[in-house]
Amino acid sequence: MKIPTITLIIVILNTYNIxxxxxxxxxxxxxELSEIVVTATRTERQLGSLTTPLTLIKKQQIQTLGALRxxxxxxxxxxxxxxxxxxxxIQMQGFDPDYTLILIDGEPLVGRTAGTLELSRIAVNNxxxxxxxxxxxxxxxGSEALAGVINIITDDPDRTEGGLNVQYGANQxxxxxxxxxxxxxxxxxxxxxxRYSSQGYDLNPETYGATVEPFFxxxxxxxxxxxxxxxxxLTLSGRLFQETQEQRSDIGNTTPLIxxxxxxxxxxxxxxxxxxxxxxxxxxxxxxxxxxYDTESGLRYENDQQIFDQSFFKQRxxxxxxxxxxxxxxxxxxxxxxxGTLESVRATxxxxxxxxxxxxxFGQYEWTPAKNLTVLGGARLDxxxxxGQQLSPKFSTRYQLVPWxxxxxxVGVGFKAPDFRQLYLNFTNTTVGYTVFGTEEVVAxxxxxxxxxxxxxxxxxxxxxxxxxxxxxxxxxxxxxxxxKNGLKAEVNLFRNDIENLIETQIVARKTNNQSIxxxxxxxxxxxxxxxxxxxxxxxxxxxxKGGYQYLIAKDKxxxxxxxxxxxxxxxxxxxxxxxxTNSEYGGLFNRSRHMANIRLFxxxxxxxxxxxxxxxxxxxxxxxxxxxxxxxxxxxxAGYWLWNTSVAKEFGQVLRLQVGVDNLLDFRNETMIPGIAxxxxxxxxxxxxxxx
Amino acid sequence: xxxxxxxxxxxxxxxxxxxxxxxxDAVTPALEALTFTNLAAPGDVIDRxxxxxxxxxxxxxxxxxxxxxxxxxENWDIGFKGTTLIFNSGVSGSGQGGAVIKTGTFDxxxxxxxxxxxxxxxxxxxxxxxxxxNGWYNYSGPPTFLITPIAGRIIMVKTFDGKYxxxxxxxxxxxxxxQPNALSDQSATYTFRYMYQADGSRTLK
Numbered sequence: 001m002k003i004p005t006i007t008l009i010i011v012i013l014n015t016y017n018i019x020x021x022x023x024x025x026x027x028x029x030x031x032e033l034s035e036i037v038v039t040a041t042r043t044e045r046q047l048g049s050l051t052t053p054l055t056l057i058k059k060q061q062i063q064t065l066g067a068l069r070x071x072x073x074x075x076x077x078x079x080x081x082x083x084x085x086x087x088x089x090i091q092m093q094g095f096d097p098d099y100t101l102i103l104i105d106g107e108p109l110v111g112r113t114a115g116t117l118e119l120s121r122i123a124v125n126n127x128x129x130x131x132x133x134x135x136x137x138x139x140x141x142g143s144e145a146l147a148g149v150i151n152i153i154t155d156d157p158d159r160t161e162g163g164l165n166v167q168y169g170a171n172q173x174x175x176x177x178x179x180x181x182x183x184x185x186x187x188x189x190x191x192x193x194x195r196y197s198s199q200g201y202d203l204n205p206e207t208y209g210a211t212v213e214p215f216f217x218x219x220x221x222x223x224x225x226x227x228x229x230x231x232x233x234l235t236l237s238g239r240l241f242q243e244t245q246e247q248r249s250d251i252g253n254t255t256p257l258i259x260x261x262x263x264x265x266x267x268x269x270x271x272x273x274x275x276x277x278x279x280x281x282x283x284x285x286x287x288x289x290x291x292x293y294d295t296e297s298g299l300r301y302e303n304d305q306q307i308f309d310q311s312f313f314k315q316r317x318x319x320x321x322x323x324x325x326x327x328x329x330x331x332x333x334x335x336x337x338x339x340g341t342l343e344s345v346r347a348t349x350x351x352x353x354x355x356x357x358x359x360x361x362f363g364q365y366e367w368t369p370a371k372n373l374t375v376l377g378g379a380r381l382d383x384x385x386x387x388g389q390q391l392s393p394k395f396s397t398r399y400q401l402v403p404w405x406x407x408x409x410x411v412g413v414g415f416k417a418p419d420f421r422q423l424y425l426n427f428t429n430t431t432v433g434y435t436v437f438g439t440e441e442v443v444a445x446x447x448x449x450x451x452x453x454x455x456x457x458x459x460x461x462x463x464x465x466x467x468x469x470x471x472x473x474x475x476x477x478x479x480x481x482x483x484x485k486n487g488l489k490a491e492v493n494l495f496r497n498d499i500e501n502l503i504e505t506q507i508v509a510r511k512t513n514n515q516s517i518x519x520x521x522x523x524x525x526x527x528x529x530x531x532x533x534x535x536x537x538x539x540x541x542x543x544x545x546k547g548g549y550q551y552l553i554a555k556d557k558x559x560x561x562x563x564x565x566x567x568x569x570x571x572x573x574x575x576x577x578x579x580x581x582t583n584s585e586y587g588g589l590f591n592r593s594r595h596m597a598n599i600r601l602f603x604x605x606x607x608x609x610x611x612x613x614x615x616x617x618x619x620x621x622x623x624x625x626x627x628x629x630x631x632x633x634x635x636x637x638x639a640g641y642w643l644w645n646t647s648v649a650k651e652f653g654q655v656l657r658l659q660v661g662v663d664n665l666l667d668f669r670n671e672t673m674i675p676g677i678a679x680x681x682x683x684x685x686x687x688x689x690x691x692x693x
Numbered sequence: 694x695x696x697x698x699x700x701x702x703x704x705x706x707x708x709x710x711x712x713x714x715x716x717x718d719a720v721t722p723a724l725e726a727l728t729f730t731n732l733a734a735p736g737d738v739i740d741r742x743x744x745x746x747x748x749x750x751x752x753x754x755x756x757x758x759x760x761x762x763x764x765x766x767e768n769w770d771i772g773f774k775g776t777t778l779i780f781n782s783g784v785s786g787s788g789q790g791g792a793v794i795k796t797g798t799f800d801x802x803x804x805x806x807x808x809x810x811x812x813x814x815x816x817x818x819x820x821x822x823x824x825x826x827n828g829w830y831n832y833s834g835p836p837t838f839l840i841t842p843i844a845g846r847i848i849m850v851k852t853f854d855g856k857y858x859x860x861x862x863x864x865x866x867x868x869x870x871x872q873p874n875a876l877s878d879q880s881a882t883y884t885f886r887y888m889y890q891a892d893g894s895r896t897l898k
Contacts, residue, residue, distance in 0.1 A: 433739075457817040459827075507824060516824050567796055569845025573871035576728075576863040576884070578798050578844045625872070627844035629831060635872075 038106070039131040039151040041364065041376070042140050042335060043325055051376050051396035052410050053479055053493045053532070055132040059155075062124050064602065064611050066647045066661040066683055068167065068175050068196060070122035070152070073130060076615055076645070078548025078598060079532045080132070083591060084676040087118035093134055093495050094528030094554035094592050095147030099416055099471075101137070103151040105237060107271055108144070110317045110343075111293025112419070121241055121267055123219040125165060125177045126192040128153045134532075135477045135495065136414025139378040139394035142360055146414035146473050146499075154237070157181045157188030157225055161691040169683030172199040177219075188225035194218065201678045203671040208250035208258070211675045217243035231277040241267040247299060251308075259308040263297040283325040287339075290318045311348040315420075318342045333366040335378075345420045349427040351441070354420055356385045372400035382415075386423060386440070390415050390470050396477075408479040408493075415470040422468060422503055422520045433515040436505070439468045442519040446509055449517065458509040465508065465519045473499040487538040496529040526589065528554040546600040555588040559630055570626040570633060587631035593618035593640065607651040615643045622673055638673045642666075657687040723898060724888050726799065729755070731867055732762060732883040736775020750774060757850070757858045757889035770852040771860070775881050776830055776840060778821045781853040783813030788853030792820040794828065795847045799886060802847050803898035805857035811849070821848055829862050838875040840865040858889040859897050 035047040040054050047056055055077055067073045074090055075082045081091040089097025098115030101108060109117060130152055137145040160183050167175040177194035197216035204211065223237040248260035269291035276284040293315040299308040321339030328334065337360075344355040364378030379393040394412030401407055424438040426445060437445040446462045449455050479493040501522035509517045530552035539545050560583065562568050568581045588594075595618035603610040618640040621631035631637075647661030660683070667680040732755065738748035754769035755762050763769050770790060772779040781788030791811030795802055812820040825832035829846050833839045842862040850858045863869055863886055867879035888897050 507827070510824060567845070569798065571842070571844040571863070576869060576886070578861065580798070580845075623833065623837065624831075624841070627831070627841045629826075629843075 037129075037131050038153070039103070039133050039149055040137075041366070042106070042323065042337075043333075048481075049374065049398070051374055051398040051408055052137075053134045053408070053477060053491070055134075055534075057130040057132070059128055062127060062130075063659075063687075064609060064647060064649070065613075065645070066167070066659055066663070066685060067124050068173075069120040070124055070130075071119045072663075073124055074119065074132075074150070076598060076600065076613055077132065078534050079134070079550040079596065081593065081596060081617060082119075082676065083116070084674075085116050086114040087116040088120055088676065089116035090119060090150070091591070092132075092147040093497060094530065094552050094589070095497070095499075096591075099144065099146040099414075101141055101144040101149045103141075103149060104239065104269065105154055105271060106151060107269065107287075107289040107291070107319070108141075108317070109267070109269070109293075110291055110315050111265070111267055111295075114421075115419075121217075121243070121265075122152060123177070123194045123196065123241075125194060126155050126179060126219075126221050128155045134493070135410060136392070136394065136412045136473060136475045136497075138392035138414040139380045139412060140362060140364065142358070142362075142380055142382050142392070143390075143415060143417040143470070146416050146471070147497075154221060154223065154239075155179065155181070155190055155192070157183055157190035157223060159183050159691070161689065163687065163689045165685065165687045167683055167685040170681040171201050171678065173197070173681075173683070186227040188223075190221075190223040192219070192221040194220075203669065203675055203679075208256070209248050212678070213246040213248065215243060215245035217241065233275040235273040235275070236271070237273075238270045239268065241265075247297065249299075258302040259299040260302055261297065261299040263295065265296075266292070266294040268292050281327045283327075285323045285325075287321045287323070288319075289321070290316075292316055313347040313349075314345065316342075316344045331368045333368075335362075335364040335366075337362045343420075345424070350420070350424050351426045354424040356420075356423075358385070358417075359383045374398045382417075384417060387418055387468060387470055390417070390472075404482055404484055406481045408477070408481065410475075410477045412475050414473045414475060414497075416472075417470050418468045418503060418520070433511070433513045435511070435515070435517045437508070437517065437519045439465045439520050442466075442508060442517075446517060449509070449511065454512050455517075456510045456512050459507050460509075462508055462519070465506075465521060468503065468520060469501050469522050471499065471501050471503055471522070473497050489536040491532075491534045493532045494530075495532070496527065498525070498527050500525045502526060523558075525557040526555060527557060528552065528592075542603055542605050544602045544604075546602070547598065549595070549597045552592055552594055552596070553588060554592045555586065556630075559586065568628050568630060568632075570628050573626060573635075581628060581630070581632045585632045587621050587637070590621040590623065590631055593620040595640070608648070609650075610648045611646060613645045615645075617641060617643075638670065641668055641670070641674075643668055643677070654691060655689055657685075657689070659683075659685040659687070661685075724890060724896075726886055726888050727760060728863070728884065728886045729760070730869070730884045732773060732885070733867070733879070733881065734773035734775070734883065735881045736777070752779060757852055757856075757887060758891065760889075768853045770858065771850060773881075773883055776832075776865070777819065777823055778829070778848070779814050780820050780850065782851075783815055783820075785814040786853065789851065789855040790853050791851040793849050794821060795849055796845050797847060798845065799847055799859065799861045799888075800898075802849075802859060803896065805849050805851075805859065805890070805895040805897055807895075808851070808855075811851045830865065839873060840875070840880065841873075852889075856890060856893050857895055857897060858887055860885050860887045 035056055036044050037047050037054055037056055038044055040050045040052050062073055071082055071088045074080050083089050083091045083097050090100055092100050102117050132150050134148040137149045141149055162180045164178040175196045179192040182189040195218050200210050200212035200214045202210035219241045221239045226234045244262055244264045247263050251257050251259055272288045274286040295313045298310045301308055319339060319341045323337040326334040339360055341358040344353055346353045360382045362380035367375045375397045377395045382390045392413045392415055396410030399407045422438055423440045425436050426441050428435040442465045443462045475497045477493055477495050482490045502524040503520050504523045505518045506521040507516050508519050532550045535547045537545050563583045563586055566580050569578050570581050571578045597616040600613040619637040621636050622638045625636050626633050644665040645663045646665055649657060649659035651657045663681045669679045734753035735750050737746045737750055739746055752772035752774045753762055754765055754772045757770050769781055779785040780792045781790035791813050793811050814820050822828045829842055831841050831843055848860040850860055864884040865880055866873040867882040869884040870878055890897055
């Protein structure tokens with residue numbers, strides 16, 4: 001019988017980690033040791049053996065949460081905060097949502113609005129597991145993997161079964177999804193369909209329009225696997241998401257002037273993977289990926305049905321890639337990859353079709369010089385058609401000091417390429433009259449305005465804007481993993497990220513209408529640093545307790561320098577007296593909580609599972625109120641809050657599962673500051689499962 | 694022990710010199726910092742859909758010497774309209790005025806800069822530049838749409854007849870509310886603190 005190379009590695013790595021397995025009574029620990037993850041190294045690895053921090057969320061946990069969309073799952077994880085900025089995205093290690101790469105089965109999702117990829121686009125009932133890697137992974141994944149990577153691994157057709165889930169809850173939220181999985185000899189087929197609809201909600205009924213307008217969406221996913229022989233396997237998978245949402249607003253100055261319409265978004269991806277084993281030591285993978293993201297929106301005046309605004313956005317992304325995994329012997333493991341990316345965008349706000357392409361190579365070498373030591377080094381070179389070359393190295397190591405304690409450390413570089421918006425935007429706001437140009441457009445754009453005699457004065461020579469560099473970070477992570485025989489497990493990770501070349505808008509010129517022309521420049525330098533702690537403990541046989549905490553400091557280095565020079569002031573809103581801001585008053589970047597925590601209880605008794613989870617988000621800055629653009633006064637913060645969620649489920653044999661739950665049990669609301677929190681939400685759910693034994 | 698004695702000595706020396714300075718300044722009485730409230734100077738009305746100006750509003754002029762608003766035909770020092778400030782010289786007026794922005798608190802900036810440092814309004818740029826973060830204010834944009842005077846930006850002014858004053862804009866909304874609301878509070882209604890030196894010197898304290 002042939003043992004696949006990758007299994008061999010896992011077996012070998014297993015032997016390094018069996019220290020905990022001497023205590024066989026602890027079944028939980030045994031399970032966790034056998035967890036296989038792929039995102040940290042792009043090869044299958046045991047969770048316990050990684051050199052970088054990784055959070056694994058399994059299907060069963062997603063079910064326990066009663067979650068329907070990815071946001072609901074991620075918001076309960078330590079160190080992750082949901083940020084509302086042109087959509088719901090995730091903040092990781094203090095980075096904005098722009099800096100976390102979102103993958104489905106290892107390939108990137110595209111379609112970001114102002115940097116945020118709307119995570120509620122992603123249904124969760126077809127997810128096998130979610131892997132969250134913290135710290136930069138640009139050495140493997142290239143652009144956007146600056147704060148980290150979230151990889152969504154979808155279900156595999158590894159047996160014949162079918163299922164149907166129906167969930168109904170507050171705000172007339174209805175979700176129906178079903179999946180069929182078929183496995184016969186060499187062929188596996190998986191089909192998934194999901195419909196999600198909601199009436200939305202309105203936290204401020206006195207203003208026109210709802211906080212979340214009614215919407216419905218569909219997700220379809222399919223996967224076909226064919227094992228030609230033990231050395232060759234083909235996988236085809238496709239996913240389609242489509243959402244329609246009502247839009248309406250009152251644009252009248254004094255008397256109501258209603259515009260309304262519909263917005264649709266479509267997000268689709270297709271992946272073909274061919275896995276090939278060449279001999280005992282070499283495994284090849286050939287991948288071809290294509291994804292699209294389209295939005296369309298049309299608003300008309302309700303009184304005369306004239307068009308108020310019509311816009312579209314079409315993004316395309318294609319990537320062929322070849323990856324080779326070479327297994328030299330017990331101690332040496334090599335991964336090499338080469339690929340290319342072709343991206344294009346057409347949109348209302350862009351002149352014609354804009355394209356750019358990237359070619360890249362990456363390599364990773366894993367060395368296990370001793371049973372208790374793993375050393376990993378890697379680098380990736382991206383060659384981009386617009387901004388040039390980018391080299392992202394990373395080095396990490398793990399050392400098992402004593403059976404119950406291991407040390408982890410890594411140093412790595414992450415980067416985020418300038419996006420289409422920053423390079424090619426050509427947008428004039430018709431209501432206010434300002435203009436924004438991407439850096440590749442600004443010279444020609446300002447020239448056009450000059451020709452037309454619409455420029456009053458130029459503040460910055462447009463020629464200064466032509467070279468936009470990728471945003472870049474150097475990150476350090478140091479961690480300790482502890483695991484005691486009594487079932488107590490603790491992970492600590494300290495992190496520091498130094499980010500340079502942050503891209504920001506900068507004023508170029510003033511137009512004759514007194515409005516400005518903006519473009520983008522690499523300007524600021526910031527840092528984020530902090531500590532994350534995760535603890536898991538099997539309190540009783542039936543009760544598991546999990547806790548997590550993140551401490552975070554994130555500051556603008558330029559602001560710190562200005563504070564040191566005494567150049568930043570604040571005005572007391574009562575007395576109107578201006579004083580200097582001291583360094584200790586500076587609260588750092590807006591929207592970051594210094595403290596975030598969670599405590600989660602999971603109870604299992606026979607066929608009943610129950611959970612009670614609480615998530616704390618400490619106070620965070622919302623916006624400046626005392627005239628200095630930085631966070632330094634108490635009234636500039638949103639108060640911290642706790643959310644309590646609970647659920648109970650009972651299984652009836654293998655066939656039926658019933659669940660009831662309440663999210664935001666205490667009905668916490670902050671209508672003006674946090675419109676993304678809807679208030680108390682109850683739900684009931686029935687799941688049917690038909691498996692062939 | 695030795696160190697603390699040294700500090701004591703230093704302290705005594707400083708106290709002595711400080712006293713001395715006060716004595717010599719005693720001849721000129723300290724200038725008064727005055728606050729002018731609710732100078733309403735609405736900007737032009739612009740149609741939100743077309744971007745065209747539908748109603749032109751006049752500048753509202755202020756004289757430091759008189760401490761009140763004055764008409765355009767009188768000797769004015771500073772003019773307000775929307776977020777735009779003009780000064781009596783260059784393209785804005787026939788006086789010897791000008792302005793320059795300095796960073797610091799109102800109290801610590803006790804001397805006007807050299808006459809040559811002052812800027813005049815020109816066709817291409819105002820002495821106090823317009824636009825968010827360029828001059829005296831910041832515009833927050835959505836969702837609050839607030840105009841906030843930047844703390845620590847003091848406008849040094851040369852008056853129509855070449856004398857000096859300093860101005861700190863305190864609020865852009867009527868009655869300087871502690872938590873202004875751009876959608877409900879009356880905007881373009883200035884509250885500012887100023888100090889005027891009538892003797893022609895650059896001293897502003």
